[in-house]
Amino acid sequence: MKEAGRAEGGGQALFEDQDFPSDDASLFSDSSTPIARLQGDVTWRRPQEICRSPALFPDNASLAHAKQGLLGDCWFLCACSFLLKSKQLLDKVLPPEQPQWDHSRYSGSFQFCFWQQGRWTEVTIDDRLPCINSTLCFSRCHSPTAFWVALLEKAYAKLHGSYERLWAGQVSEALVDFTGGLAERWSLGEAEEEEQQQRPEQDSDRVRGRSLDLSLLFPVKDECAVSCSTHSSPGGASELGQYHAMTVMEWLDVQMVSGSKVLLLRIRNPWGRCCWGGAWVGSGLGWSSVDPVSAVELQARVAEGEFWLDETEFLSQFDDVTVGYPISDEGHLKSIYTGNLLTHNHQLAGRWTRGHSAGGSRNSSGYGSNPKFWLKVCESGEVLVSLLQHRRWRNAEQCAQTALEDSDNATHQHYQAIALHMWKVEKRRFNLSRMLNKPPCASTHCHAYEREVVLREQLEPGHYLLIPSTYQPGAEARFLLRAFSSSSSSLSALKSPAPALPLTTDGEWETSYFRGSWAEGRTAGGSRNFLSHWQNPCFPFTVCAESAVTSGVNIRVNLRQSRPDADLHPIGFHIYKVPEGESERTLPRDEDPAASCVPHCYTRDVSLSCCLRPGDYAVVPSTYRPDCSASFTLSLARRIHRKVVKSQERLGRAIQEVSSLKYRIIVQR
Known part of the structure; x- marks a missing residue:
């Protein structure tokens, strides 16, 4: 075999991509797929080392189609077939006029472009391809001398981080990455x-x-x-x-x-x-x-x-x-519902942040805290709005627990369940809580574990409020909101008011942290629906008289479970009053809790703020069903009433010194 780093005739060294090297690091991410058995058997060869006269495309167009190899990326290959139907899109993904193997300017590198989160991203690779002996082990063309599919697959693998990350995906994702459409x-x-x-x-x-x-x-x-x-x-x-x-x-x-x-x-x-x-x-x-x-x-x-x-x-x-969706020669999206050209399009990036803008679904009381966007429609027409979330990669242990053949499970690994709802708003100033109690004028109906969901509607002129959400409150992700319309429109973010700062004049907060776990058969007692509820961990605390003299909230509790996002338990907690002179181990089982954070939710964190009278209490955190094992952290913040001393003297002295300096300057004039 010829030396891979040299061009024909011993000329200039050919390009070798150090960011995507020809070794196992580019093949495998966690060795959790069947291609893991190829370790040690793969060699990397350039096309001129595989056949005598390589080319990107064959003379016979029917032989240009993709043929699947040992990699489970049929979804990617289906999108490749669509590229062959549109020279415009193919030239976008694989820019033409690149020097090939028979050209004097051939350097061993090729450039590709993929649409990623709102913009076209260039990916450069070398042309060393994974082989077993002298045969491509992954995707190829039906023509043994054509290499556009194998090179495109390598560039797409580099974009994802490895070949193995192309195992099991959705055709829709590859189509969007190749077209920038829907x-x-x-x-x-x-x-x-x-x-x-x-x-x-x-x-x-x-x-x-x-x-x-x-x-x-x-x-x-x-x-x-x-x-x-x-x-x-x-x-x-x-x-x-x-x-x-x-x-x-x-x-x-x-x-x-x-x-x-x-x-x-x-x-x-x-x-x-x-x-x-x-x-x-x-x-x-x-x-x-x-x-x-x-x-x-x-x-x-x-x-x-x-x-x-x-x-x-x-x-x-x-x-x-x-x-x-079809893309016109001018680059406009064409509706599959009506055939209309959607000549106006806008996009805005956003994110769901735990504790701030990750309010969960409409079932959650925090739904109104989700990011909000204005869609202004100037003329009646067809409008499509898409919500596209960023992919999140799992670690090796989590991926190994997922059945490789189950495409739904593979999707749940990487994406949140998302949805998009839209309300018609008559005035820009409105009561949000009142409006959210009304049904939306359009929605994606359900939260789906998809990278992108699409809402389509014929809309009259006016202002529309868009709220993207995850199903689980507290679920974090970045997203891109896109609007396509047949008539003039605009898209803008609704600025959320700044959160109120805590008042420091009526006291301070003292926070305690507890670590615990629910263990199957011992301390995982489940909710109050089960007799075993009292087996759950119990954390005592005291509300002092000084903590209760002020009106309003004096206790804040947060429960956080330590499990993967894709495998959360529904969690909640109750706060029980401990009878005077008794221990928290003898909590009255026939008495209602003094406060509760229910219903149990499939989320990482649940929180409660409340006002409790002076006395002894205990927090009992639980999963909904018994015998659900997990570790957790419980934080308990109590308001302690300390008198705040303001340094009036120091402030006054500073003012006096400035005044004296100013007076001396005036006198010296």
Whole structure:
């Protein structure tokens, strides 16, 4: 093998990317996927070391499509197929006129561009590719001499931090990263739609997809990206695992001999082989019902790894469909609902911060503290608003606990459950709490563990209040809010008032911290619904008379559990009055708590501020169900009444000194 660091003929050294080196650090993030078994077997070769005449693209366009290797990134490869349909988008992601292997300016590097959180980001890589022996071990083109897919995959892996981080993802994410547009995931099932109709306003921490009517997409079917996926092995596609995505290459109404029409869809499997045995594969029975000339023409369109199926088969074999919005030559988004060009777009960044702007869902009393945005619509028209959150990577131990095949679990690792609600506001000055008690004029209906959720509505001119939220109060994340409209509009952040400063003239606060744990079978007694509640840890404290002489809050309690965000227990606590002369170990079990922080919430922190009379008390923190193990920290702040002494003398002396100096200056004139 030739030395990888030298160009042909021993010329200038070829580029070697030190930020994404040719070693295991670029392949693996936590070795939690099946490719971990490749450790020690991978060699890195440049394309000219793999074949004689490498090129980015083959002469035969049908051989430019991607073929999946040992990496589970079918979602990424489905988005690659869409790039081949649009030269404009392909040139954006892979800028043209880059020196290739037969050019004198070839230096061993290639540049790619990906849309990330509101802007296009350039990624430069060297062209050393992971191989086993002399064969690419990950994605490639159907042509063995074309390398655009392998190089794009490497650049995308660098963007994510490693190849392993491309294992299991959503087609919608790759489509947005390649286009800067929008993509939506639609359910092909009926049960979820019925559930949503029964409880349209109820927030949920699980994904409830909207059912897709294929006829909706007919006006833009030749322009949008469409992929389909299965979450479990369907009857006809027995080769498929628990999750696999494919590309819908085309779909059309075909005239049958009987005079009726049948909707046929041509599907491409990234594996590069047919895994379907339905009525329209090869010499299947379906073709006998179609005009022979049409049958021959349609069968001739099938390339390697492709197959036809009809609408009935499609709806029964796949669980959901992802639709990427078309992008016009001018770069404008086109609505998949109406075909309208959305020529106006705006974006603003924001974040949910614990204790300040992470108020949780509409089920939470803190919902009104979430970030708020004004959308001004100047003319009637179609408006789409998207909420896109930043991805957060988990550590190796947490990732290893997630089933690799379960795409929902993989999504829950990296994202919060998010939603977006919108209210029509008649005046810019309004009562927020009163307005939030009214149903929103539009929303994403449920909190979903998706990177992006989309709200779409036909809006009249006016002002609209947008509130993005996570399902769990206190959940932290950064996000990007985007608005696309067919008519003039504007987007701005609603400035939240500054939090009130604590008053220091009526006392000070003294805080104590306690560490404890709920242990299964011993100290994890659960809520008051269970007899074992009294097994929970108990923390005594005293409210002195001096602490109770002032009106208002004199006790603040915060309970914080130490568990991963994706695996939180519902927690809460009660404060019990200890009878005079008794111990906290003999709390009266038939008496109501003096104060409570309930209901139990799936959140990292719960807090309560209250006013208690002088006496002895005990805090009993708990999970909702018994035998839920976790460590926790309890902080207890008590107001202590100390007289505040103001240094009037010092202040007066300072003023007097300045006055004397001023007087001396005047006299010396």
